[in-house]
Amino acid sequence: MISLIQILLMILGIVKFVMIVHIIMSWLINFQVLNMRQPLVFQIWEGLSRLLEPIYGPIRRRLPAMNGLDLAPLIAFIAIYAIETIIQNNAYHFM
Template sequence: MRAILDVILIVLQLYVWVLIAAAVLSWLVAFNVVNPHNQFVRTIGEVIYRMTEPVLAPIRRILPSLGGLDLSPMVLILIIFFIERVIGLYIYPYVF
């Protein structure tokens, strides 16, 4: 059982890094640092979008509109940190 919890914690940490990569890539595209018409950048962006959008879309519907500021990745990262804390403090110590 501990191995399953360890895998869950690792997957959650990897997903946080994917969310950070999505935010950084969106900033780089917005400020014209990278060319979104480049095939490599487009492929990376599409992969990251497909990994994050199913989870971020419901959060975006709940959050109020703040103009051009998207806080849904930050909210999701806080939710993931909360889940990790619950697993680490309340579930993991009691698994034999």
């Protein structure tokens, strides 16, 4: 059972890493450091967006319109951190 918990924590860590890359990339695109007309940048952006849309989509539907401010990544990041904490604090129950 410990192996499953470790695998779950590893997957959550990978999701957090992908979210951080997506957030930083969005800043770089908005500040025009990265150009979306470059095929590699567009492909990476599109791939990350498609990976994270199942996580961000339900959160965005529940949040009110914020005039261009997207809080879905922040809420998803906090939720993943909370899930990791809950799993780590309750792992001894599964031993």
